[in-house]
Amino acid sequence: MADYRLQIITQTRTVFDRMVESIVAPGGAGYLGVLAHHAPLLTTLGSGKLRVRERPGREFVFQVEGGFLEVSRNVATILADSLRLLSAPAGESIAGDEEDQG
Amino acid sequence: MVETLRTLRRRIRSIENVRQITRAMEMVSSAKLRRTLKILQAGRPYASKLQELLARLAESESALAHPLFEARGEAGRITLVVFTSDRGLCGAFNANLVNAAERFAVERGRERTEMYCVGRKGAAHCAKRGWAVCGTMTEFSGNIDLERSNRLANEMKERFLSRQTDEVDLVYSEFISTARIRPKVARFLSLEREALLAGSEAAEANRRVALDYIFEPSTEEVFDSLLPRYLQARMYITFAEQFTSEHTARMLAMHNATENCEELKDSMTLRLNKARQASITKELLDIVGGAEALRG
Numbered sequence: 173m174a175d176y177r178l179q180i181i182t183q184t185r186t187v188f189d190r191m192v193e194s195i196v197a198p199g200g201a202g203y204l205g206v207l208a209h210h211a212p213l214l215t216t217l218g219s220g221k222l223r224v225r226e227r228p229g230r231e232f233v234f235q236v237e238g239g240f241l242e243v244s245r246n247v248a249t250i251l252a253d254s255l256r257l258l259s260a261p262a263g264e265s266i267a268g269d270e271e272d273q274g
Numbered sequence: 275m276v277e278t279l280r281t282l283r284r285r286i287r288s289i290e291n292v293r294q295i296t297r298a299m300e301m302v303s304s305a306k307l308r309r310t311l312k313i314l315q316a317g318r319p320y321a322s323k324l325q326e327l328l329a330r331l332a333e334s335e336s337a338l339a340h341p342l343f344e345a346r347g348e349a350g351r352i353t354l355v356v357f358t359s360d361r362g363l364c365g366a367f368n369a370n371l372v373n374a375a376e377r378f379a380v381e382r383g384r385e386r387t388e389m390y391c392v393g394r395k396g397a398a399h400c401a402k403r404g405w406a407v408c409g410t411m412t413e414f415s416g417n418i419d420l421e422r423s424n425r426l427a428n429e430m431k432e433r434f435l436s437r438q439t440d441e442v443d444l445v446y447s448e449f450i451s452t453a454r455i456r457p458k459v460a461r462f463l464s465l466e467r468e469a470l471l472a473g474s475e476a477a478e479a480n481r482r483v484a485l486d487y488i489f490e491p492s493t494e495e496v497f498d499s500l501l502p503r504y505l506q507a508r509m510y511i512t513f514a515e516q517f518t519s520e521h522t523a524r525m526l527a528m529h530n531a532t533e534n535c536e537e538l539k540d541s542m543t544l545r546l547n548k549a550r551q552a553s554i555t556k557e558l559l560d561i562v563g564g565a566e567a568l569r570g
Binding site: 184215253 | 486507
């Protein structure tokens with residue numbers, strides 16, 4: 173299995189930009205999984221849990237409220253309206269949590 | 275003579291005080307500039323990605339039928355959103371913006387233009403000059419406010435869709451670099467297909483890609499939810515550029531003020547020294563003259 177690049181971007185900043193193995197996202201038409209070499213796709217996101225699996229078997233879980241998921245040329249981009257980190261693998265932290273302006 | 279010495283000293287002291295204040299304000303602005311610039315750069319990926327996605331979809335037919343793309347001709351009512359700062363002491367920054375807005379409004383027809391003022395200076399100006407104002411938004415204290423920017427984007431969208439206005443334009447300060455900012459007038463609504471395509475890759479390539487895409491739940495639904503977010507993202511970037519420009523302008527204005535103070539202080543010090551020399555010389559002459567008289 174190959175890895176692919178995942179970017180998670182909110183209106184104010186880029187939250188996540190790494191190589192991942194797979195993701196499961198709450199699409200507008202139900203949950204969907206994306207592995208490497210997925211066909212080009214553009215879907216809306218509903219609200220729910222976004223699971224991101226990184227090698228070796230490490231998992232990030234985010235709470236997402238609305239947005240988009242786009243996949244093309246082996247790059248997945250998530251544009252999230254609102255995003256909250258629920259859990260991360262031990263020893264990992266993703267700089268700041270939401271809305272750190274001011 | 276003693277009196278002038280004292281007033282000169284007093285003036286030098288007060289110039290020195292002003293210099294300290296302008297210097298402090300320059301530092302504050304440069305710190306704020308650095309912060310807003312970071313926010314501006316952090317916000318760009320979202321906006322450009324949205325535009326890229328929209329550009330791919332804008333080729334399809336359903337896109338052109340969307341009400342936000344409806345061009346309503348040259349005769350309609352115009353809402354002009356004028357961005358200015360809440361506070362002054364930033365040189366010609368606000369004057370330039372207000373002039374750009376007025377020039378645009380006069381060109382397009384004063385009677386069919388309404389202003390929406392973001393920032394206190396513009397609101398005050400429009401009230402004084404008797405422009406029709408349909409709304410104001412003030413008190414930002416120099417910070418970019420995501421929530422208020424989104425609210426403004428939605429409000430403009432509603433105004434357009436409910437036909438209270440037929441066109442929305444933005445007048446704001448474009449941030450090119452810390453050495454270059456300039457007023458810019460840009461169309462916000464209705465959306466123009468050409469403008470969407472301009473910033474992204476070649477249109478031909480987009481059309482090809484659009485054919486292969488899987489859209490979920492459907493092309494229309496994806497498009498419908500992309501548009502309002504695109505407007506919000508655009509408004510947010512506009513706010514970010516505006517505030518970054520404001521801090522740039524203030525920093526430059528305060529830098530110049532500080533330099534002027536130093537110049538003024540130097541010339542005052544020179545005058546003070548001359549006056550002091552003159553008074554010492556005069557006293558010496560008096561003493562010498564008195565001694566001569568006694569001896570004589």
